[in-house]
Structures are given as C-alpha cells and as structure tokens.
C-alpha cells in the first residue's frame with residue numbers, strides 16, 4: 001500500500017481547526033487533526049512534511065515520524081511543524097487500524113481498561129455556559145455535572161485576577177475572590193466532585209506559591225500551569241511548596257521536553273496534548289516515560305472533535321492514565337457537525353471507541369461548507385535531512401574516501 005495524497009480541510013468558523021486526510025492507493029483514508037493556527041499548519045503539511053511521505057508505505061509510522069521530526073528539529077522543533085507531524089501521525093495510525101480491522105489501542109498493546117473517568121473543563125458554547133456559571137453559582141454547575149455522572153471538573157479561577165498585574169503580584173482580595181467557586185462547591189456537594197484549576201501560565205513563582213497554598217484547605221485535584229513550563233526547577237520549587245499536585249503541561253512538545261519535568265519531579269501529573277506534542281506515537285512514549293517514574297498522565301483536550309478519539313486509544317492502552325479531559329460545551333455544542341459517531345462519553349466515562357482505526361470519520365458534508373478551505377498534495381519529494389536510507393549521499397569521490405577509510409580500519 002502506498003500513500004497517494006495528503007488533503008487538508010479547515011473552516012472559517014473555527015480558524016484554529018484543521019483536519020488532515022491521508023489517502024492511499026488501497027482506498028483506505030486516515031483521519032488526523034490538530035488545532036491552532038490552522039493555515040500555518042496547512043503550509044507546513046503541504047510545503048514540507050506531506051510530500052516526504054507521499055509514495056511511501058503508510059504502515060511505517062515510526063520511520064515516518066523520525067523522518068519528519070528530524071526535518072523539524074533542524075530548525076528547532078515545536079510549533080506548527082510538530083502540530084503537523086501530530087496530525088499526520090494520527091492519520092497513519094487510523095490507516096493501520098483500518099487495514100488491521102482493529103481499534104488503534106489493540107495495536108498499542110491491547111486494552112488495559114474499556115473506559116476512563118472524565119472531568120469536565122468548564123467551557124462556553126451554545127446553551128452550555130459552565131465557564132460563566134462557575135462564577136455565578138459553582139454549586140449548581142457541580143450538581144449538574146454529578147447528575148450526568150461526571151465526578152471531576154476544572155475551572156480557571158485566577159485568569160481574571162492576573163490581568164491587573166500581569167501575574168506579577170496577587171492581591172489578597174483577588175485571591176479571596178478566586179477561592180469562591182471551589183468553596184461553594186465544597187459547601188454544596190462536599191467531596192463528591194474533584195476540582196482542578198488551570199491558570200494558563202499567567203503567574204510568577206511567588207504568586208503561584210501563594211495561590212497554591214491558599215487553595216489547600218479545599219483539596220484541589222491539581223493546579224495546572226500556575227507557571228509557564230519554561231523552567232523545571234521553578235516548577236519543582238512550586239511543587240515542594242504545596243501538597244496539591246502540580247500538573248504539567250499541554251504546551252510541552254515531545255518526549256524531550258516532558259523528560260525534564262518528569263525526571264526532576266516537577267510534574268506530579270503529566271498532561272500531554274496529543275495534537276501538539278507529536279501524535280499518538282509520541283504520547284505513547286511519554287506515557288511509558290512517566291510510568292517509569294510512577295507518575296500518571298491526564299491527556300489534554302478542548303481542541304477539535306477527533307482528539308478525544310485519539311486520546312481514547314492512549315487511555316485504553318496505557319496503564320498510567322489518571323483521568324481524561326472533556327469539555328461538554330464543545331462536545332455537545334458542535335463536534336457532531338464534523339464527525340460521526342459522537343464522542344463516546346457516557347455516565348462520566350470515555351468509553352473505548354468501537355470502530356477500527358481511530359474510531360471516527362469526518363462527515364462528508366464538511367467538504368461542502370462554504371467556509372471550507374481544501375488543499376491537496378500528491379507529488380512526492382525526497383528528504384535530505386534524515387539519517388535513514390533516503391539520506392542524500394555525498395559526491396562519489398568523497399564516498400570513495402569514506403569507503404577506503406572504513407576498509408583500512410577493518411584491515412587494521
């Protein structure tokens with residue numbers, strides 16, 4: 001089987017969302033996705049990465065990942081390049097699963113579970129306004145989640161109070177205000193629901209420590225990104241200042257950035273974003289790395305609709321998954337307009353996708369949307385920056401010098 005085309009689809013309604021379809025001569029099509037700066041990712045796929053795998057065997061997922069990552073790493077990996085690799089990797093796993101007639105988790109070692117607990121990130125879309133209601137009556141939000149069987153939630157109580165000082169100082173009265181939602185939740189439902197916070201990397205270290213210590217009486221599930229993950233030593237100091245676990249971080253890219261936070265103990269909970277950090281292949285490795293340090297992962301979401309299916313494959317096959325992020329406002333509000341079936345969250349759990357491959361398909365009508373931008377590449381190109389067999393060889397006289405030296409060394 002050979003890859004024949006790489007197709008991207010993005011839509012004006014969600015300018016960060018991009019779907020990637022990998023077509024093969026066998027008729028099997030793999031679906032991938034990523035989120036943020038979709039037009040930049042589109043350029044990365046068609047101008048750089050896609051042509052390197054056109055004409056190749058889609059089954060060689062690990063080899064393709066290495067080829068693409070080496071090209072990206074030459075200019076400092078990360079950003080749109082790694083998001084492009086993540087989406088292509090996801091699509092290749094979808095093809096492998098469909099060809100094998102198995103869900104991807106079966107190819108990653110098989111199921112260690114058939115469902116994983118989800119927590120709801122309080123978002124706003126359509127009729128669901130958890131992200132605003134959390135400030136008006138957090139107890140009611142918690143009760144409505146428990147009514148659906150959802151026993152975990154996440155909110156961002158310090159986002160607004162960071163604005164005045166750009167995160168350089170937390171005023172005591174602001175800090176008191178930010179404790180309001182979790183205090184109300186504990187009054188109304190007690191410990192029935194786990195409550196995490198996400199600070200979106202807005203604070204300096206002394207402010208982060210003050211916030212973490214102020215929340216301790218309310219037993220948060222974790223604090224996420226009180227600091228931007230620039231410095232694992234600063235994160236370790238934050239972790240050592242509080243008994244609340246510190247979660248790091250959706251913005252770390254690849255196993256190499258995660259390694260510093262896992263090995264130093266700075267991350268007590270690891271939160272890889274599958275669509276940003278390198279795809280299914282890379283999160284599989286990050287989960288194993290974390291497991292060696294007896295640290296759980298909690299995959300990141302709040303992206304496009306395909307991500308939950310890709311993360312489900314990791315959640316079913318990796319033993320050290322703690323919980324899965326879910327955003328009911330997004331999932332119920334608009335995911336169903338793009339994919340089928342719906343995200344399999346029921347009774348507070350994400351269930352194992354049943355279909356072969358990644359578990360969902362793009363709705364055909366997405367192509368007919370007036371705001372859809374569709375681009376297709378079908379011309380292969382050689383990679384020069386790879387240590388694999390497609391490496392560009394040196395001129396013959398230099399190769400002869402090298403061969404002669406090797407022969408001489410063996411003769412010695």
Ligand SMILES: [Mg+2]
Nearest residue numbers: 198224225250
């Ligand atoms: Mg976050």
